[in-house]
Amino acid sequence: xxxxxxxxxxxxxxxSIGVTNAQTGQTETLNASIPEIASLRIRIDGNSIIPLSVxxxxxxxxxxxxxNSSSWLGVTTVVGAGKKGTISVRVSQMIPGLNLxxxxxxxxxxxxxxxxxxxxxRVLCLTDQPVIxxxxxxxxxxxxxxGYNLTYWxxxxxxxxxxxxATSVVVTYTYSSN
Amino acid sequence: xxxxxCIALGLITLALSTPKVSAQDTNTDSHTLNISIAELSLxxxxxxxxxxxxxxxxxxxxxxxxxxxAANSSLWLNVTSVVTAQTxxxxxxxxxxxxxxxxxxxxxxxxxxxxxxxxxxxxPVTLTTSDQPIITAIGTCYTxxxxxxGYNLTYQxxxxxxxxxxxxxxxxxxxxxxITNN
Numbered sequence: 001x002x003x004x005x006x007x008x009x010x011x012x013x014x015x016s017i018g019v020t021n022a023q024t025g026q027t028e029t030l031n032a033s034i035p036e037i038a039s040l041r042i043r044i045d046g047n048s049i050i051p052l053s054v055x056x057x058x059x060x061x062x063x064x065x066x067x068n069s070s071s072w073l074g075v076t077t078v079v080g081a082g083k084k085g086t087i088s089v090r091v092s093q094m095i096p097g098l099n100l101x102x103x104x105x106x107x108x109x110x111x112x113x114x115x116x117x118x119x120x121x122r123v124l125c126l127t128d129q130p131v132i133x134x135x136x137x138x139x140x141x142x143x144x145x146x147g148y149n150l151t152y153w154x155x156x157x158x159x160x161x162x163x164x165x166a167t168s169v170v171v172t173y174t175y176s177s178n
Numbered sequence: 179x180x181x182x183x184c185i186a187l188g189l190i191t192l193a194l195s196t197p198k199v200s201a202q203d204t205n206t207d208s209h210t211l212n213i214s215i216a217e218l219s220l221x222x223x224x225x226x227x228x229x230x231x232x233x234x235x236x237x238x239x240x241x242x243x244x245x246x247x248a249a250n251s252s253l254w255l256n257v258t259s260v261v262t263a264q265t266x267x268x269x270x271x272x273x274x275x276x277x278x279x280x281x282x283x284x285x286x287x288x289x290x291x292x293x294x295x296x297x298x299x300x301x302p303v304t305l306t307t308s309d310q311p312i313i314t315a316i317g318t319c320y321t322x323x324x325x326x327x328g329y330n331l332t333y334q335x336x337x338x339x340x341x342x343x344x345x346x347x348x349x350x351x352x353x354x355x356x357i358t359n360n
Contacts (some may be wrong), residue, residue, distance in 0.1 A: 038205035053214045059222035060256025060291070060323035071209065095213060097318070152211060159293030162318045164217035164262045172208035 020087075030126030038085065038175040045070040045144045049168075052097070054154050063162070065098075065154030069154035070105040072149055073104070073173060074142035077113075077135055085116070085177040086133035092170035098154045099123045100169065104131045105149040111137020118148065124157075127172060185331045190211065196327075218260040223331075224324045225253050234335040236279060244337040255285060255313075255355060256328040258320040265296070265360050266316040269309035273352040278344030280336045281305045281351065285312050285329040293319025295329075302334065309356060316357070 050071060051111050054063040074104060088164075091100060104118040114136025124127055132148065140147035158163070185346060223230045236245035259266055272281060282302035288295040294317025303310050313329060321328035337344075 037201040040207040041203050042207045042209045044209060049210045049212050051212045051214065051280060053216065056218055056220065056258045056320070057218075058256075058323065058326055059220035060224075060321045061256050062292070062320045063257055063258075063260070073207075098213075098215075100211070100213075113268075154213065154313060156292070159291070159320060161317055162215060162260055162293075164215050164260050165213045166212065169211045169213060170208050171211055175205040 003092045008152065031079065031143040034078060036080050036083075036177065037076055038177070040087070040173055040175055041074045041142055042150075042173065043072045043074060043142065043144050043147075045072075052100075052150060052152060054152055054156075063098075063154075063156050063157070066099075066154040067151050069149055070144075071150040071152075072144055074140050074147035075115075075135075075175070076139040077175065078137045079135070079177055083177045084133070085171055085175055086130045087116075087135065087175050089122065089124060089131050089171060089173050090126060090128045092126075092172070093122045093167070094126065095115040095154070095167060095169065097158045097160070099157040101153050101155055102131065102171075103151040105151070106157075107140045107148045110141035110146050113138045124171065131173075184245060197246065197340055204303050208329075209320040215260060217262060218258055219266060219359075220258045221355055222256045222323075223253055223355065223359050224256050226239055226325055232333060234281070234333060236335045236337065244341065245263045246337070247335040249332050249334045251330055252325075253294075253333075254325050255287075255331055256321050256323050257316070257357065259357065260292070260318045261316075261359075265294075265314075266357050267311050268313040268314045268316065269359045270303060270305065270355050271307055271309045272305040273307070273350070273354070274305065276335065276349055276351065278337060278341045280338045281353075281354070281355045282334045283312065283337055284332050286332070288321050290322035290327040291320045295316060295319050295321070298329065302332075305351075305353065312355070315360075331356050 040058045102122045106118050108113045115138050116132045116135035119131050200248035232250045234247040236247040238245045268303040282304050285298045296313050298313050303312050
């Protein structure tokens with residue numbers, strides 16, 4: 001409520017200034033500077049680290065990875081005139097014999113603006129790949145349940161190279177504009 | 179009044195030019211995935227309609243010839259294996275021997291599935307009550323499931339040099355395959 005009051009008062013003062021200036025024949029220039037903004041935040045439901053594993057239903061069957069959809073990418077962008085933004089993704093390391101795959105779901109639940117186009121399923125690699133393109137000025141909301149839902153899973157890619165054990169992979173999302 | 183105007187313009191400019199973004203939010207963010215691959219060693223014997231009992235009936239119609247049984251290749255060994263650094267071996271043994279006959283089994287190379295299927299022992303293994311290797315150097319692999327997938331097993335009953343011990347009878351034996359780390 002105090003914030004609303006301050007804003008209201010400011011607008012009233014501005015209007016009255018306009019009237020005053022009109023009476024004296026002077027003009028004032030309002031410099032409104034809106035910078036380009038690109039802000040990403042990943043929210044994960046329940047834990048800051050996402051666990052992934054593979055399982056097999058029985059002897060002779062290939063390994064299958066259960067999908068994990070517990071993370072969300074929240075975004076706020078303000079793009080320059082005529083510009084579009086892209087969010088790319090990369091991983092810190094590859095997993096022998098397995099593909100780490102990603103699906104980005106469109107952002108529909110909240111926010112406003114030009115939220116771009118999500119790519120089809122990606123096999124993550126060490127170099128940046130676009131996953132959301134043609135982004136304009138927009139915001140998605142932040143927190144679990146807001147933004148672009150991220151789904152990860154593992155898929156076999158060279159069975160003979162797979163080894164038992166645990167490893168950690170860092171997944172990095174980066175916004176750029178063009 | 180001009181002073182008020184300047185303050186008001188300043189406030190408006192400040193409000194428009196200062197985004198409400200957390201100091202830790204930037205144009206990049208990352209998170210960690212923990213990936214856990216469990217060691218696995220699963221084997222299964224597959225037969226048509228789930229039947230894994232086979233019958234070998236040595237006989238002959240030629241006087242003077244030793245009774246023989248037609249080879250039986252109706253069973254398949256399905257495997258899924260995930261190793262760390264080691265390899266694995268599949269051994270085979272029987273619960274009982276058949277007097278006067280050798281029960282032999284040979285695994286054919288696996289051509290389905292994917293991975294490191296290892297090496298099948300080149301000649302038929304004569305079954306005893308002790309484990310003997312039949313497939314060695316298995317790495318991470320899966321063979322596919324059911325019949326026509328995995329290692330095809332061929333059984334034979336061959337008269338041995340103790341034919342005097344043969345009696346006309348019905349016997350049975352349980353054949354056991356075990357996968358172990360090397």
